[in-house]
Amino acid sequence: MYTDETLSCTDCGNEFIFSAGEQEFFAAKGFQNKPNRCPDCRSARRNQRATAGVGGGGGYGAGPRAGGGPGRQREMFSATCSQCGNVAQVPFQPRTDRPVYCSDCFQSSRPAR
Numbered sequence: 001m002y003t004d005e006t007l008s009c010t011d012c013g014n015e016f017i018f019s020a021g022e023q024e025f026f027a028a029k030g031f032q033n034k035p036n037r038c039p040d041c042r043s044a045r046r047n048q049r050a051t052a053g054v055g056g057g058g059g060y061g062a063g064p065r066a067g068g069g070p071g072r073q074r075e076m077f078s079a080t081c082s083q084c085g086n087v088a089q090v091p092f093q094p095r096t097d098r099p100v101y102c103s104d105c106f107q108s109s110r111p112a113r
Contacts, residue, residue, distance in 0.1 A: 003020055009038040012041055
């Protein structure tokens with residue numbers, strides 16, 4: 001049903017084989033488009049995306065809302081700790097209706113796991 005097909009990589013321009021087995025795998029997964037990149041460029045792109053914190057595992061701290069974009073520093077705000085009165089740096093804009101704790105007070109107020 002499937003036969004090996006020669007494709008051209010959009011990144012490096014080299015030709016690569018889209019094997020019958022790969023085509024069958026793509027069809028089983030419901031993928032309708034052929035790959036645009038050779039296996040080496042696909043792997044490099046996957047590694048680059050994983051290093052930048054994009055896609056993949058998701059979780060906390062990944063993505064633009066958390067400041068996880070490439071080369072971006074998270075904006076920090078100064079606030080006075082509601083418990084000890086020391087100055088704390090927090091990754092959110094403090095509000096007057098909610099208490100803010102420095103990292104030491106925050107850790108001591110958390111229940112042990």
